[in-house]
Amino acid sequence: MSSPTNAEAQISELELLFSMFPNELLVDDQLALAELRDYMQGKMLSPPTSRLQFTVHLQLDAPNVVCVLSCAIPPNYPAVLPEISTRSDALYRTQQGQLNTDLQEYLREKCCGEICMLNAIEWIKEHAATYMSKETIPVEKRQTDNRIKDAICTRLWIYSHHIYNKEKRKNIVEWAKELSLTGFSMPGKPGVVCVEGPQSACEEYWARVKKLTWQRILIRHREDTTLDVTNVNMDAEIRMFQKFTNFEEKIFDVRGNKGNHMDLGQLYQFLNERECGDIFPLYFGVEGKTS
Structure with a gap:
């Protein structure tokens, strides 16, 4: 103690x-x-x-x-x-x-x-x-491996039993911005986090987040898309993959006696507006409905 x-x-x-x-x-x-x-x-x-x-x-x-x-x-x-x-x-x-x-x-x-x-x-x-x-890797191979990883965009849908702690909430947002990832987080019970961007950055983000103390946290769903490495405008390729334009914490109307449950109807509407409403049943086991 x-x-x-x-x-x-x-x-x-x-x-x-x-x-x-x-x-x-x-x-x-x-x-x-x-x-x-x-x-x-x-x-x-x-x-x-x-x-x-x-x-x-x-x-x-x-x-x-x-x-x-x-x-x-x-x-x-x-x-x-x-x-x-x-x-x-x-x-x-x-x-x-x-x-x-x-x-x-x-x-x-x-x-x-x-x-x-x-x-x-x-x-x-x-x-x-x-x-x-101990394990010498040629520079050329390491650079090739990095290029392959950077050519894959990933979207992680993370589920937590709850997200209340203000320090965790701060880390969730700041680490996403530090790694140039887009998406959102929804605190409360349950907690929802979505990050999207280069595969290596998403994996780094998940490695940091899961090391924090949680009652339960897991990747509920993962999406990987290989980009066209011959396209000189890779930024445009990444933007086509992204569902979100930045990373933000989303606060919806609260429900429940303790005021710790977000309005899932508003979450579903938010997801639908970004063409990813189909993720809702994976989180909650029921079809989504708007409030």
Whole structure:
């Protein structure tokens, strides 16, 4: 369980990292950080409900290779280990998975019960290059693979038992915009998220979202379309695939005693206007009706 002592250790470590990586460290939710400070200083009696999450972009010794470290701090850290994962365009999925597995093993052996972010960063900077060399992939093949992935547009229809948490809602919107995806999210119970765009960006989005703490979340339906790579105007091809022009959070009229159920008739109308009303039965098991 979180305590002011744990909060103080978390804040002290983050301030140290800020001093070392002033331009490379990004806190995902400034409100979570502010609440943690208030709790540490006794301005809040109850522990914060939001978890502190941040990313660090590490420039490795290899030329033009960046490794992104994502970290979620549990309330009782450093008594327990943080949730740390890394990703890099220079690593294939198998390499990346092995790197993360070995990093967790190192932290379990060396850092249990102690602040460990700096140790994790140093370990990554020291060892990441060895994972890149374990499975050498020609640059030409990697570029070809990327072109093939970029030539596939994907639409993910994501279902969640509920979406209430303001931090999750913020991440859902901001990550979609960061990855240049279009679509929408509907908070409440149940929660609905749709993202569309290049396959690689959609997969990255889903990888981030599913790592958050959920009662239940899954991809209810997936659509993949291969674009015409001979077409010089790929942007036009992508626009033909898209059902949405941007990404937004949609708030419909609320229903139910607790006011946490969105008007599904308005959702159905919204989907119909974008020629995707046929997705409604996949989510709710009944044909859609407008309000």
